[in-house]
Amino acid sequence: MAAAFETPALGEYPVIPLVREGAMAHSKPFVAKPEYQKPLGFPGELVPGWEKVAVTKLGELVQQSRALQVFLDTCVKCGACTDKCHYYLGTADPKNMPVARQDLLRSVYRRYYTFAGKHFPKLVGARDITKEVLDDWYSYFHQCSQCRRCSVFCPYGIDTAEISMAARDIMDSVGLGQKYSNEIIGKVHTIGNNLGLPGPALRDTLDGLEEDVKEATGADVRFPLDEQGAEVLLITPSADFFAEPHVDGLIGYAKVLHAAGISWTLSSHASEAANFSLFIGNHDNLQKVAERIREAALELGVKRIVVGECGHAWRVAYSFWNTLIGPFDFLDPRYPAPQHICEVTYDLIRRGALTLDKSANADKVVTFHDSCNVSRGSRMGDAPGGQFLIPREIIRACVERFVDMAPETIGESTFCCGGGGGLLTDDLLELRVKGALPRMQALQQVVEEHGVNYLAAICAICKSQFTKVLPYYKHPMDMIGSVHGLVSNAIVFNRR
Amino acid sequence: MSALTVLYALLFYAAAAILAGGVAWKCWVYARTPQPLKIPIPPAPTTRRGVALRLLLEVTLFRSLFRSNKWIWLFGWLFHVALLAVLARHLRYFTEPVWGWVALIQPFGLYAAFAMLAGLAGLWARRVLVDRVRYISAPSDHLMLALLAAIAASGLAMKYLAHTDIVALKAFFLGLIAFDWQPLPADPALLIHLALVALLMIVFPVSKLLHAPGVFFSPSLNQVDDARERRHAAGWSAQIVRGR
Numbered sequence: 051m052a053a054a055f056e057t058p059a060l061g062e063y064p065v066i067p068l069v070r071e072g073a074m075a076h077s078k079p080f081v082a083k084p085e086y087q088k089p090l091g092f093p094g095e096l097v098p099g100w101e102k103v104a105v106t107k108l109g110e111l112v113q114q115s116r117a118l119q120v121f122l123d124t125c126v127k128c129g130a131c132t133d134k135c136h137y138y139l140g141t142a143d144p145k146n147m148p149v150a151r152q153d154l155l156r157s158v159y160r161r162y163y164t165f166a167g168k169h170f171p172k173l174v175g176a177r178d179i180t181k182e183v184l185d186d187w188y189s190y191f192h193q194c195s196q197c198r199r200c201s202v203f204c205p206y207g208i209d210t211a212e213i214s215m216a217a218r219d220i221m222d223s224v225g226l227g228q229k230y231s232n233e234i235i236g237k238v239h240t241i242g243n244n245l246g247l248p249g250p251a252l253r254d255t256l257d258g259l260e261e262d263v264k265e266a267t268g269a270d271v272r273f274p275l276d277e278q279g280a281e282v283l284l285i286t287p288s289a290d291f292f293a294e295p296h297v298d299g300l301i302g303y304a305k306v307l308h309a310a311g312i313s314w315t316l317s318s319h320a321s322e323a324a325n326f327s328l329f330i331g332n333h334d335n336l337q338k339v340a341e342r343i344r345e346a347a348l349e350l351g352v353k354r355i356v357v358g359e360c361g362h363a364w365r366v367a368y369s370f371w372n373t374l375i376g377p378f379d380f381l382d383p384r385y386p387a388p389q390h391i392c393e394v395t396y397d398l399i400r401r402g403a404l405t406l407d408k409s410a411n412a413d414k415v416v417t418f419h420d421s422c423n424v425s426r427g428s429r430m431g432d433a434p435g436g437q438f439l440i441p442r443e444i445i446r447a448c449v450e451r452f453v454d455m456a457p458e459t460i461g462e463s464t465f466c467c468g469g470g471g472g473l474l475t476d477d478l479l480e481l482r483v484k485g486a487l488p489r490m491q492a493l494q495q496v497v498e499e500h501g502v503n504y505l506a507a508i509c510a511i512c513k514s515q516f517t518k519v520l521p522y523y524k525h526p527m528d529m530i531g532s533v534h535g536l537v538s539n540a541i542v543f544n545r546r
Numbered sequence: 547m548s549a550l551t552v553l554y555a556l557l558f559y560a561a562a563a564i565l566a567g568g569v570a571w572k573c574w575v576y577a578r579t580p581q582p583l584k585i586p587i588p589p590a591p592t593t594r595r596g597v598a599l600r601l602l603l604e605v606t607l608f609r610s611l612f613r614s615n616k617w618i619w620l621f622g623w624l625f626h627v628a629l630l631a632v633l634a635r636h637l638r639y640f641t642e643p644v645w646g647w648v649a650l651i652q653p654f655g656l657y658a659a660f661a662m663l664a665g666l667a668g669l670w671a672r673r674v675l676v677d678r679v680r681y682i683s684a685p686s687d688h689l690m691l692a693l694l695a696a697i698a699a700s701g702l703a704m705k706y707l708a709h710t711d712i713v714a715l716k717a718f719f720l721g722l723i724a725f726d727w728q729p730l731p732a733d734p735a736l737l738i739h740l741a742l743v744a745l746l747m748i749v750f751p752v753s754k755l756l757h758a759p760g761v762f763f764s765p766s767l768n769q770v771d772d773a774r775e776r777r778h779a780a781g782w783s784a785q786i787v788r789g790r
Binding site for chain 2: 373
């Protein structure tokens with residue numbers, strides 16, 4: 051299919067574009083039909099008197115969240131965030147500047163809930179809620195991947211992700227939902243995973259993987275499902291079950307656990323790490339989707355819960371699970387609950403429990419893409435910054451040549467892949483390609499200077515997004531791979 | 547007692563009450579509003595002491611802003627530090643006897659007034675010249691800069707152009723504090739300066755100046771990164787926790 055838009059050109063160095071008003075006003079994801087809205091507890095279509103419903107909902111949300119209360123009040127419009135969003139850098143649409151995106155909601159908050167906005171709306175940029183405003187919300191709050199990069203650079207820590215989540219929650223509450231996210235959350239509720247893969251099909255897929263690994267390595271690496279009494283319950287994004295390059299990661303986890311002699315299992319009841327309820331900012335769904343994991347862990351009698359390579363899932367797991375589905379007093383207290391698969395692998399490497407042969411990856415020059423939700427929504431290990439160190443240490447143990455991209459594009463300053471936050475849908479392809487620009491710019495540099503030919507990531511969304519957008523920037527789509535895909539290549543099973 | 551003195555006396559009582567009451571009210575709202583989930587911005591401190599240090603660096607050195615944009619940091623930091631020095635210098639009009647360190651910093655306070663104006667000019671220039679910042683600026687953003695610049699300018703005018711009776715002014719403010727009103731000198735520069743300062747105090751609790759108390763309540767900056775170790779619960783999440 052020929053693209054109806056131009057892929058941004060990569061210059062010699064990154065450029066902050068001049069404002070082009072309305073450049074992305076046409077970008078809107080498909081609206082959720084009533085059948086996708088109702089199971090999530092939202093009205094099927096735009097409710098009569100939606101203006102009042104929306105304003106009331108906004109007031110409630112602000113009362114329930116100190117973050118919203120403080121973030122909506124304290125912005126001084128200093129402009130520090132204006133050049134930090136990958137969607138602004140890739141599209142030049144000023145409403146993709148974080149502060150301008152926040153102002154879409156802040157202007158309405160001011161109008162109805164602040165003294166200045168009630169009495170001097172023009173002066174402080176306060177607006178009545180109208181269909182025009184709602185259209186702007188729908189367009190531009192679906193041009194935010196909730197990656198939190200802007201908040202790192204804000205002197206008050208104002209987090210646009212919180213504001214865009216609230217805006218999406220308000221839109222859902224008046225019956226204006228996004229098809230992609232809401233359809234997927236519905237599938238998790240009814241079938242158990244984002245892909246709608248039922249239990250028997252999952253067992254079938256896992257059997258196939260066991261055969262593949264046996265054929266390739268001669269080892270009896272198992273892919274257990276619903277095994278009572280396993281030590282570890284592995285919660286991983288369903289893309290790991292068959293999509294490339296995700297599945298190489300799953301094979302990597304299985305090999306690591308096999309080599310370490312740790313018994314483990316997947317669960318057909320909780321066959322999905324992803325929790326798209328985060329993206330739509332709805333805490334009822336967030337809790338409900340997370341609850342399946344506690345149920346599965348208790349039912350299977352496991353001692354540890356380990357989470358696979360998935361960015362936002364790890365944010366939900368690390369930052370929210372203890373609150374939403376804790377306490378984890380039924381798990382082995384010697385391990386963090388939950389634990390990231392990278393923490394498990396790193397720990398085993400440090401203890402010398404894995405034999406890794408770097409020459410298996412001798413053809414690769416690897417760089418690492420820090421996924422936004424891992425970098426800015428969570429942590430690994432026991433010290434700040436472990437989420438940056440641990441994946442890199444794993445990669446270094448598995449490959450001969452590793453280089454980092456420019457420092458302002460990695461770590462806590464990492465650029466989003468362009469497809470996070472519920473935007474990984476083909477109806478937003480233009481946005482996804484343009485939003486990938488800053489990451490592609492940084493990648494291009496290490497490709498030219500160091501011959502990088504492998505982009506490793508630990509997020510299912512990043513992997514799918516890069517598979518799609520890399521060709522637009524003249525890179526092969528299979529350049530993107532799982533960190534545990536590298537582990538899978540390098541791991542050597544010791545004969546016992 | 548002139549009508550002018552009565553007017554300004556009442557104005558300053560009202561402005562002080564609105565400033566103190568308004569900010570206290572807002573702080574109470576912030577403190578009372580629950581933060582149901584853990585959302586610190588990493589790499590976040592894992593201890594309360596670390597959080598205190600993080601906030602200290604943010605409010606004294608504007609650390610995030612420094613990483614973000616060196617020009618905004620330069621102008622913004624210059625303005626705020628200068629404002630602090632100027633405010634400290636003004637303590638001499640409200641204390642008798644004047645505290646030793648206040649007497650000591652008097653000359654610096656004077657330079658600070660110019661530094662403050664320079665910082666404001668830089669910030670204002672960005673608002674006009676940088677297209678991104680121009681786009682996000684509302685009329686109130688320009689007016690706030692105008693107000694602060696006018697306060698600084700009218701203050702400097704009294705130092706260099708039209709001196710006012712500083713002894714009488716001090717008596718006026720000490721009188722306000724002691725509820726024993728004294729006449730206010732009727733110099734135009736002084737009256738403008740004082741009226742603008744009162745206006746600033748009045749708009750503080752209903753404007754973006756709330757960033758000053760607000761920064762301390764920002765969950766992304768003030769939360770400890772210990773979600774796995776401590777079960778966080780507040781607001782709607784506390785109901786889930788209680789229901790278990």
